[in-house]
Each structure stands twice: as structure tokens, then as C-alpha cells.
Amino acid sequence: MPTAYLLAGCPFSFKLLLFLSEAQLLDRVKIETVEADSGRMEELKKKFESATGKKGSFPTVEIEPGVYKSDSDALITHFSDAHGINPSNLVALSFYKQSILPQLEKLH
Ligand SMILES: N[C@@H](CCC(=O)N[C@@H](CS)C(=O)NCC(=O)O)C(=O)O
Numbered sequence: 001m002p003t004a005y006l007l008a009g010c011p012f013s014f015k016l017l018l019f020l021s022e023a024q025l026l027d028r029v030k031i032e033t034v035e036a037d038s039g040r041m042e043e044l045k046k047k048f049e050s051a052t053g054k055k056g057s058f059p060t061v062e063i064e065p066g067v068y069k070s071d072s073d074a075l076i077t078h079f080s081d082a083h084g085i086n087p088s089n090l091v092a093l094s095f096y097k098q099s100i101l102p103q104l105e106k107l108h
Contacts, residue, residue: 003030004075005044007058010036011104012072015096016059019076022090025083029061 004020006013013033020026034040045056051068060070061078069075080087087093 001028001030002061002063003032004059004061005048006031006033007041008033008035010058011101011108012057013059015072015093015101016061016075018096019087019090019093020079022092023079023083023085023087025079028083029079034058 048056
């Protein structure tokens with residue numbers, strides 16, 4: 001089962017979690033939420049960076065053993081394609097992306 005690594009308080013991690021919840025995929029993905037500035041966060045970032053060669057970020061999903069994918073939009077596309085979901089039909093996700101996330105990005 002893929003593991004989604006989320007960062008507590010992260011608006012992009014919440015976007016992925018909202019998608020997985022609304023698309024009813026939470027029984028197909030293991031969730032691990034890490035605290036900001038924790039040892040576990042640093043440990044995972046190093047793991048993501050050595051696997052992808054890019055700066056580690058949350059959310060990241062280990063989509064199969066040793067294969068890591070980052071970026072909330074890319075992850076939503078990945079799971080939508082895999083499960084035949086049209087994310088624009090997801091009302092809560094669309095609401096969050098259109099009217100909540102832009103405000104959070106300004107603050108972030
Ligand atoms: N475009 C990325 C942005 C992800 C992002 O900026 N995540 C932040 C936390 S909200 C992060 O991982 N920052 C790295 C750090 O804090 O070291 C996405 O949509 O996933």
C-alpha cells in the first residue's frame with residue numbers, strides 16, 4: 001500500500017488528504033503525519049532528496065517501495081488516473097483549491 005507523508009499544518013498536505021478523503025481512497029493509502037521541525041521530518045526529507053535528487057517537500061507519497069512522488073497536484077493526478085476519478089467533480093476539494101488555499105498561500 002502507498003504511504004502518504006503529510007506535514008502537520010501544511011496546506012498542500014491538507015489538499016492531498018482532502019482529495020483522498022473525498023475520493024474515498026483513505027483505505028488504499030497509509031497516512032503518516034509528521035510534526036514540523038521534528039527529527040522525523042528531517043529524516044524523511046533526506047530520504048526523499050536521496051530518492052528523487054530534488055529538494056524534499058510534503059506531501060510526498062512512496063507510491064511503490066523506494067519510489068517517491070511529490071507535489072500535491074501531481075499526486076492528485078496520479079491517484080485520479082489510477083482510480084478513474086475526475087477531481088473537478090470533488091466539491092470540497094474544488095472549494096478548498098479555489099477559495100481557501102489562495103489565502104493560505106498568501107500567508108505562507
Ligand atoms: N507545490 C508543492 C508545495 C509543497 C510545499 O511547499 N510544502 C512545504 C510545507 S507546506 C514543505 O514541504 N516545505 C519544506 C520544508 O518545510 O522544509 C505541493 O503542492 O506539494
